[in-house]
Amino acid sequence: MKTILHVDMDAFFVSVEELYNPGLKGKPVVVGGKPDQRGVVSAASYAARKFGVHSAMPLRTAYKLCPQAIFLEGQPQRYREHSRMVFEALNAFSPRVEMASIDEAYVDLTGAERLHGPPLEAAHKLHERIQAKTRLNCSIGIAVSRLLAKICSDQAKPNGILWVIPGCEARFLAPLDVRKIPGVGKVTEKALHDCGIRRIGDLAHLEEAFLEKRFGQWGLALAGKARGLDAGGWFTGEVGDQDEPKSISHEHTFHEDTTDVVLIEATLARLSEMVASRLREHRLFARTIQLKLRYKDFSTFTRARTLDHATQLDIDLVSESRRLFHANWTGKPVRLLGVHTSNLQFEQGQLDLIAGDKHDRWKKALSAVDRIRDRYGSQSVSIASAMQGGFRERVHETPADLPGRHPEKKDAGEDGGHGSG
DNA sequence: TCTGGGGTCCTAGGACCC
DNA sequence: TCTGGGGTCCTAGGACCC
Numbered sequence: 001m002k003t004i005l006h007v008d009m010d011a012f013f014v015s016v017e018e019l020y021n022p023g024l025k026g027k028p029v030v031v032g033g034k035p036d037q038r039g040v041v042s043a044a045s046y047a048a049r050k051f052g053v054h055s056a057m058p059l060r061t062a063y064k065l066c067p068q069a070i071f072l073e074g075q076p077q078r079y080r081e082h083s084r085m086v087f088e089a090l091n092a093f094s095p096r097v098e099m100a101s102i103d104e105a106y107v108d109l110t111g112a113e114r115l116h117g118p119p120l121e122a123a124h125k126l127h128e129r130i131q132a133k134t135r136l137n138c139s140i141g142i143a144v145s146r147l148l149a150k151i152c153s154d155q156a157k158p159n160g161i162l163w164v165i166p167g168c169e170a171r172f173l174a175p176l177d178v179r180k181i182p183g184v185g186k187v188t189e190k191a192l193h194d195c196g197i198r199r200i201g202d203l204a205h206l207e208e209a210f211l212e213k214r215f216g217q218w219g220l221a222l223a224g225k226a227r228g229l230d231a232g233g234w235f236t237g238e239v240g241d242q243d244e245p246k247s248i249s250h251e252h253t254f255h256e257d258t259t260d261v262v263l264i265e266a267t268l269a270r271l272s273e274m275v276a277s278r279l280r281e282h283r284l285f286a287r288t289i290q291l292k293l294r295y296k297d298f299s300t301f302t303r304a305r306t307l308d309h310a311t312q313l314d315i316d317l318v319s320e321s322r323r324l325f326h327a328n329w330t331g332k333p334v335r336l337l338g339v340h341t342s343n344l345q346f347e348q349g350q351l352d353l354i355a356g357d358k359h360d361r362w363k364k365a366l367s368a369v370d371r372i373r374d375r376y377g378s379q380s381v382s383i384a385s386a387m388q389g390g391f392r393e394r395v396h397e398t399p400a401d402l403p404g405r406h407p408e409k410k411d412a413g414e415d416g417g418h419g420s421g
Numbered sequence: 422t423c424t425g426g427g428g429t430c431c432t433a434g435g436a437c438c439c
Numbered sequence: 440t441c442t443g444g445g446g447t448c449c450t451a452g453g454a455c456c457c
Contacts, residue, residue: 042425059425247429429454430453438448439445
């Protein structure tokens with residue numbers, strides 16, 4: 001029988017802001033941006049929530065509901081730092097820790113009774129240590145599975161601890177709204193309501209066959225979740241496996257919709273640079289590059305291309321995202337642009353390995369750029385085309401002698417990776 | 422109430438191969 | 440050239456989470 005803790009920080013971004021400005025305590029605070037900006041609420045203090053403000057709500061709506069709230073842009077660097085402090089407090093308590101996001105973590109305390117005492121006592125101890133080390137409040141759920149522990153910590157908010165005693169899982173879950181199941185959002189909730197299912201207990205009593213017929217694979221997963229089981233997809237791994245990202249992307253919503261091609265191309269270059277820089281940070285190479293395009297009416301399109309070599313070079317992402325843009329843009333005003341990479345791998349692949357020293361020189365130049373950005377900020381250096389104003393000349397094509405699109409070499413040396421060579 | 426940005430996972434159809 | 444079925448890769452879209 002496992003003992004899993006789910007630790008969830010209370011109003012994390014707001015609480016971190018309060019550490020730096022205690023005057024914010026008790027007041028309605030909204031983190032996410034200025035009230036007249038395009039954007040949504042990332043976090044709201046409990047005082048703001050009383051007015052109906054909640055995360056994911058448009059900032060303009062939050063302002064209408066609570067005009068006296070203090071609106072903050074938010075400081076991601078600060079939140080990452082405090083997230084690391086939380087991790088260190090947890091890791092000192094148990095080595096089996098996994099940060100599930102910036103403000104929540106799983107801790108596996110299976111078999112740790114001799115060290116930390118019974119589950120509830122252990123959780124209290126951990127709660128105090130987190131408070132002592134970070135001056136932040138959290139809520140803790142304790143149960144036999146990750147899924148249940150997560151549902152539990154939510155029920156424990158704010159600043160509480162809740163333990164579902166083994167054997168009582170079904171009784172705990174039955175009265176809860178189906179929306180409490182992680183993975184059940186607006187759409188699934190409505191579909192379930194349409195079948196007359198409102199509570200987790202209703203779901204648990206249904207035949208699996210019915211759920212499978214109505215919802216396919218997802219229906220089977222739901223049946224498991226209604227019983228508190230960790231099956232399927234996420235949650236199968238042991239607490240503690242952290243792996244590399246599967247995709248890296250950046251996107252930008254314009255303050256005002258635009259048809260300005262210079263601005264659009266500059267934005268694609270900037271987004272590409274940000275993505276490439278993070279690929280290099282992770283020592284990853286991407287094979288698939290995807291452009292995301294959203295128009296005024298919020299209609300959204302994605303267009304992708306998989307290269308026969310993997311890359312982490314700005315120039316490849318810039319030229320491919322621009323090519324995709326020009327091949328697909330209708331000319332209508334653009335609201336959002338995004339550059340997304342996936343199909344990530346650790347090596348650049350054979351074509352680049354045989355590529356010559358031009359490629360090395362690009363790499364060296366780019367790692368120098370990354371170092372300057374680390375020191376002076378991401379705006380300090382850019383390839384010329386990403387800059388606005390004054391720079392009308394653009395470097396926009398991969399130089400012919402750089403590695404990259406060489407169609408005649410397509411598939412060279414690729415035979416399924418068994419190296420028949 | 423006019424809707425961010427960074428991710429994960431899933432589905433479904435078509436191409437292509439065996 | 441009448442035609443099956445499985446596997447894998449690719450693309451596009453969508454639900455969902457924090």
